Amino acid sequence: MAASAAADDIADQLAFTSLPPDTQFRPFHLRQYGWFWLLEELLMAVPAIHSVFMPRPSDVLLASFPKCGTTWLKALAFATLNRAEHPPLLKYLEMAFGQPMGDSGADGVFAALPSPRVLATHLPCSLLPRRMTAEESGCRIVYICRDPKDAFVSSWFFAKKGAAAIARTLARADEDTDMQQQPPPPYTFEQWRSQEIRMRRAEGGQGPCWSPWLRHCIQGGVRAVLRWHMRQRPAVAPRAGLLGDEQEAAGEGALPPVRGDAPGPVSNVKKLAEFMGCAFSAEEEAAGVVQAIVELCSFRSLKNMEVNKSGSQGPAAHESFFRKGVVGDWSNHMTPTMAERLDKIVEDALQGSGFSF
């Protein structure tokens, strides 16, 4: 079945046509569901995940808004759980389940994986089945946050590079023939900025895929950690962790920042291991296993792996997930006024939460 026909079929089945469509971000076909603007192809995964995916209490779910360091976290978590093995780029739940006709065998693939499984998602936590997020029965969720200004700049570069390939693959034969030949979306930084700022306000309105970012972040990470903090859950049995920029404000037991250029990664990976239930032994620490994992998963190491130079994750080339990998690159692309404006939006949205970036 042609991609467009299959998509129409699914759209009819799931009554997507009743959801508000986006008109501004072609060639992406986005619809708004539960606040979030999602690619129709990925939106199809949501009912499939709800109906067939069976989480295990031992599962570790790595959740994030795109461009916040997911690839790095995936590598660290997988390498930690599997110690000496090489970190592959793990499949996202929604990509596996977002196939025409629902589960498309994805559940069988996941069911065959031995525990503990490391899974990844960009889906906002509010769109995941309750059996995954409920504290008593769900899996451990690690939500990674990043300075929004750096994530913003990163997403702009990705839109110009990686997203173009995705756009070409998803382009529908019946209406986007020209798109398949075209270069990346012709956004200027200014155009991107105005769209991004609007979507980051979490006020609704149309926005790029996965937006609004603030709502994603607040639901996915900050709230989980704050709720956990308020209930004073013991650090030994957390169900939600956060890798972000503010350990203190994020609450008891929250994970401290993991940054490529800071001395933090070793202690952060130790916390991550504890959180995932596979703490490093004293012997392992003495043997330098933690440092080895940090080194294995460093930007340079991952970027230079053959699989990341030539492989692809669906339509997106692995290499498009490795750009600069530094903190503060926003200052090379944003004026101080733009940065202040974005900071203010974020600050306002988080007011009273006790969390800040």
Ligand code: A3P
């Ligand atoms: P930049 O574009 O700022 O370089 P995601 O994996 O969520 O898509 O995020 C991609 C961002 O993480 C990119 O940021 C990428 O370069 C950076 N990144 C990928 N691997 C990394 C690593 N091992 N260490 C530090 N940053 C990394």
